Amino acid sequence: MNKSWMKRQSRLGYIFIGPNMLGVLLFFIIPAAYSFYLMFTDYKFMSPETHFIGLANIRRMLGDELFYVALKNTFVFLLAVPISIVLSFIVAVALNKSVYFQKTLRALYFMPYITSGVAVAFVWMLLFQPSSGPINGFLKGIGIAHPPGWLSTTGSSMYAIDIIWVWFMLGYNMIIYLAALQEIPEELMEAAKIDGARPWQIIRRIMWPLVSPTTFLLLITGLIMTIKNFGIIQAITQGGPGNSTTVLSLFIYQNAFRYYEMGYAAAISWALFVIIMIFTVLQWLGQKRWVHY
Amino acid sequence: MERVNTVEPATRNTPEIKADSFINIRKIIMTLIMSGFALLMIVPFVWMISTSFKSPADVFVYPIQWIPSSLNWEHHIKVWTGSDSFVTYYLNSLKISLISMIGAVFLSSFAAYGFARIQFKGREALFLVYLSMMMVPPQVLFVPKFIMFEWAGIYNTHWALILPGMFTIFGVFMLRQFFLTVPAEISEAAFIDGAGHFRIFFQLILPLAKPALATLAIIDFSWHWNDYENALVFLLDKDLYTVPLGLQNFILENNVDYNGMMAAATAGIIPMLIIFLIGQRYIIQGVAGSAVKG
Numbered sequence: 408m409n410k411s412w413m414k415r416q417s418r419l420g421y422i423f424i425g426p427n428m429l430g431v432l433l434f435f436i437i438p439a440a441y442s443f444y445l446m447f448t449d450y451k452f453m454s455p456e457t458h459f460i461g462l463a464n465i466r467r468m469l470g471d472e473l474f475y476v477a478l479k480n481t482f483v484f485l486l487a488v489p490i491s492i493v494l495s496f497i498v499a500v501a502l503n504k505s506v507y508f509q510k511t512l513r514a515l516y517f518m519p520y521i522t523s524g525v526a527v528a529f530v531w532m533l534l535f536q537p538s539s540g541p542i543n544g545f546l547k548g549i550g551i552a553h554p555p556g557w558l559s560t561t562g563s564s565m566y567a568i569d570i571i572w573v574w575f576m577l578g579y580n581m582i583i584y585l586a587a588l589q590e591i592p593e594e595l596m597e598a599a600k601i602d603g604a605r606p607w608q609i610i611r612r613i614m615w616p617l618v619s620p621t622t623f624l625l626l627i628t629g630l631i632m633t634i635k636n637f638g639i640i641q642a643i644t645q646g647g648p649g650n651s652t653t654v655l656s657l658f659i660y661q662n663a664f665r666y667y668e669m670g671y672a673a674a675i676s677w678a679l680f681v682i683i684m685i686f687t688v689l690q691w692l693g694q695k696r697w698v699h700y
Numbered sequence: 701m702e703r704v705n706t707v708e709p710a711t712r713n714t715p716e717i718k719a720d721s722f723i724n725i726r727k728i729i730m731t732l733i734m735s736g737f738a739l740l741m742i743v744p745f746v747w748m749i750s751t752s753f754k755s756p757a758d759v760f761v762y763p764i765q766w767i768p769s770s771l772n773w774e775h776h777i778k779v780w781t782g783s784d785s786f787v788t789y790y791l792n793s794l795k796i797s798l799i800s801m802i803g804a805v806f807l808s809s810f811a812a813y814g815f816a817r818i819q820f821k822g823r824e825a826l827f828l829v830y831l832s833m834m835m836v837p838p839q840v841l842f843v844p845k846f847i848m849f850e851w852a853g854i855y856n857t858h859w860a861l862i863l864p865g866m867f868t869i870f871g872v873f874m875l876r877q878f879f880l881t882v883p884a885e886i887s888e889a890a891f892i893d894g895a896g897h898f899r900i901f902f903q904l905i906l907p908l909a910k911p912a913l914a915t916l917a918i919i920d921f922s923w924h925w926n927d928y929e930n931a932l933v934f935l936l937d938k939d940l941y942t943v944p945l946g947l948q949n950f951i952l953e954n955n956v957d958y959n960g961m962m963a964a965a966t967a968g969i970i971p972m973l974i975i976f977l978i979g980q981r982y983i984i985q986g987v988a989g990s991a992v993k994g
Binding site for chain 2: 413419422424439452504505513524531539579585635656672687
């Protein structure tokens with residue numbers, strides 16, 4: 408009886424999961440396997456023949472100057488993550504217990520995250536307009552004669568993108584921090600206060616260490632989310648001026664759908680996968696070590 | 701999902717309560733400071749809306765005119781009635797986002813129930829495969845999906861967005877977490893009464909999961925509404941464009957009309973703002989819950 412019950416359970420299990428599994432197979436697993444195969448070919452869209460070329464795409468990537476430019480830009484892009492995390496921690500601590508209208512303020516800080524997408528990217532494009540945009544208008548107004556060119560010069564464009572990204576991620580990180588701060592036992596803070604700890608000491612010595620697992624989680628998930636994103640950059644700069652905002656994910660997109668070098672693009676996309684996998688492994692290792700309460 | 705609060709109200713000492721009942725100067729100052737920064741966060745939205753009503757000459761006037769000297773509706777009229785009207789983009793986006801979202805909530809909840817409440821062989825291994833797929837970036841999948849969709853004849857149709865959009869691994873993961881928190885005794889009692897998994901799923905678990913389903917629905921809808929990257933890869937014809945693509949198209953074709961650009965951006969953002977105002981509770985809970993339990 409038990410055996411037939413197990414069998415029935417198995418069948419039911421697959422009935423429940425089946426429809427979803429079919430989609431995951433069709434739109435995730437098979438494409439992933441196909442992409443892995445493409446990495447070793449010279450597949451080009453519309454070209455009549457495809458050849459197996461072994462590791463040539465990987466060799467090409469490692470010798471491609473633009474690949475390293477993209478890596479460097481990606482690194483600068485990722486700098487936005489820790490900056491946003493530190494700022495959002497400060498905002499979360501401030502909103503946690505010591506303000507009125509907490510919910511309204513929380514919503515305002517969170518708003519950029521939910522309205523993400525190209526629309527806000529275009530707003531920032533005008534805000535950053537170098538000659539007479541509002542940001543440089545303001546900077547000139549307070550006496551800075553030569554404000555940065557923001558998105559229009561190769562030296563500053565990636566940092567302008569970082570500013571947009573910090574603004575975008577801040578609300579998300581803040582929400583997670585607020586949830587984490589609420590789990591800190593009240594007694595701890597009370598005890599510290601009675602012992603005469605200053606607010607700064609409480610933040611530095613109690614809150615920050617106790618939310619460290621959250622910080623770590625936000626860092627890793629933020630890095631992964633950022634490294635995958637290219638929508639905002641494609642919308643505003645298409646990787647320019649020059650190649651100054653071509654990040655890795657955008658570099659893949661351009662190779663695949665601008666130059667139709669799809670085999671090559673597949674190879675670079677697996678390099679991106681390797682980076683994401685390293686972040687994920689770090690997260691597993693870190694979770695074991697950092698969760699200390 | 702929610703952790704039980706370990707702090708008993710009684711452990712708070714009285715002076716603390718007393719201090720709360722007075723008007724707290726420090727709290728007022730903090731509120732003012734944080735409101736100031738909050739304004740800085742939403743300044744881009746305010747500037748966008750204000751610019752969409754300005755006359756072209758006033759766009760970059762400094763100091764910034766936050767309230768336009770006269771309300772110019774013509775930019776909004778241009779966005780909504782021109783040759784590439786946003787009405788088409790809205791309908792396309794609405795169609796894609798709604799069908800994808802309904803499919804995703806339905807299919808994810810089914811699978812999540814299977815993973816959370818049914819014991820069967822190979823379940824853990826299968827779940828691991830699901831989780832590992834979360835690591836694969838969309839960039840890996842774009843090219844093969846492009847080739848497959850081209851071959852299947854759904855490239856450059858809305859199906860290229862809707863069909864994959866109905867499958868979200870995050871959704872399965874999130875709902876599974878929720879279903880796991882529903883006490884086993886509830887379904888055991890129903891089993892004894894002779895109910896099968898289907899009845900338990902539809903009549904017991906789903907009604908209990910309404911908040912989680914609402915959260916997933918809102919978050920999933922907003923993903924599809926804001927999705928620019930998939931639309932960019934899989935759509936070609938202008939009459940199929942979604943709002944983000946339409947917006948990009950508008951900006952390419954009117955790249956000196958700053959007022960029009962901001963009117964178009966407003967059109968792109970307003971639905972998300974409305975959804976956020978209505979579903980704020982679900983969105984914030986969903987975001988906070990999903991990550992803390994990571």
